Amino acid sequence: MALIKDEAVAIRRLDYSETSQVLAFFTREHGKQRLIAKGIKRGTKSRFATGIDLLERGSLVFSRKEESDGGLGVLTEWRQEDVFSGLRREFRWMVAGQYMAEAVDLTTEENDAAPRLYDELVRSFVALPNRDAPVLIEFQRALLIEIGLMPDLSRCVGCGRAWSGKSSPFFSAREGGLICHECEAPLVEKRRVDPSILLGLRGDRIGIEVAGEAFDLLDYHLTESLGRTLKTSPYVRQFLLGGASQVRS
Numbered sequence: 001m002a003l004i005k006d007e008a009v010a011i012r013r014l015d016y017s018e019t020s021q022v023l024a025f026f027t028r029e030h031g032k033q034r035l036i037a038k039g040i041k042r043g044t045k046s047r048f049a050t051g052i053d054l055l056e057r058g059s060l061v062f063s064r065k066e067e068s069d070g071g072l073g074v075l076t077e078w079r080q081e082d083v084f085s086g087l088r089r090e091f092r093w094m095v096a097g098q099y100m101a102e103a104v105d106l107t108t109e110e111n112d113a114a115p116r117l118y119d120e121l122v123r124s125f126v127a128l129p130n131r132d133a134p135v136l137i138e139f140q141r142a143l144l145i146e147i148g149l150m151p152d153l154s155r156c157v158g159c160g161r162a163w164s165g166k167s168s169p170f171f172s173a174r175e176g177g178l179i180c181h182e183c184e185a186p187l188v189e190k191r192r193v194d195p196s197i198l199l200g201l202r203g204d205r206i207g208i209e210v211a212g213e214a215f216d217l218l219d220y221h222l223t224e225s226l227g228r229t230l231k232t233s234p235y236v237r238q239f240l241l242g243g244a245s246q247v248r249s
């Protein structure tokens with residue numbers, strides 16, 4: 001069985017027992033991998049004696065899944081490289097990190113390499129304690145671009161007319177972008193967007209003052225596109241964006 005070396009972030013815990021741990025990893029070169037780490041709690045004889053935490057980064061060696069192994073690959077080595085201790089200092093940054101991990105998990109396929117997205121995830125974990133909520137929205141945007149679902153925020157996707165930058169247009173996830181006032185009437189799935197949010201999302205760096213609404217817009221788009229809600233969304237609203245107003249003042 002060929003062994004593969006890579007680096008990865010643990011993005012989801014699938015199962016945990018006395019003798020093994022099953023985790024979804026987002027690897028840099030081999031995309032998402034569901035791996036079983038056998039003997040994780042076997043103490044001193046085990047290389048996984050302390051277990052693996054969510055949102056930690058490490059270098060790993062694994063073999064791809066075999067039919068006989070319940071559709072799981074096997075993790076044979078894990079060397080912890082970074083626990084992102086900055087991220088762990090505040091609960092709301094952990095919540096933001098968990099949202100990113102969940103979004104990656106829901107939007108990527110196993111074995112589908114996305115190294116740019118991986119690098120973005122790692123960069124975001126490092127940047128969160130310094131720049132707070134805007135980092136999450138910039139990650140949402142980078143994710144949507146990477147998976148080809150970034151909505152068009154520059155023109156009406158109905159008639160193609162460029163948005164003036166002043167009026168409050170509508171936004172439709174299903175249509176994939178802005179909808180002008182002349183095109184909106186027949187559409188059921190739509191919501192109004194404030195110009196400041198759109199201008200904010202166009203910039204390189206997102207300002208903290210639009211973070212809450214910009215998150216809502218991109219989270220709404222992701223939810224509609226995936227047909228499911230991210231479990232961590234309410235926690236982001238409650239803890240990260242609730243906390244953003246304190247940062248602002």
Ligand SMILES: [Zn+2]
Pocket residue numbers: 156157158159160161179180181182183
């Ligand atoms: Zn239009």
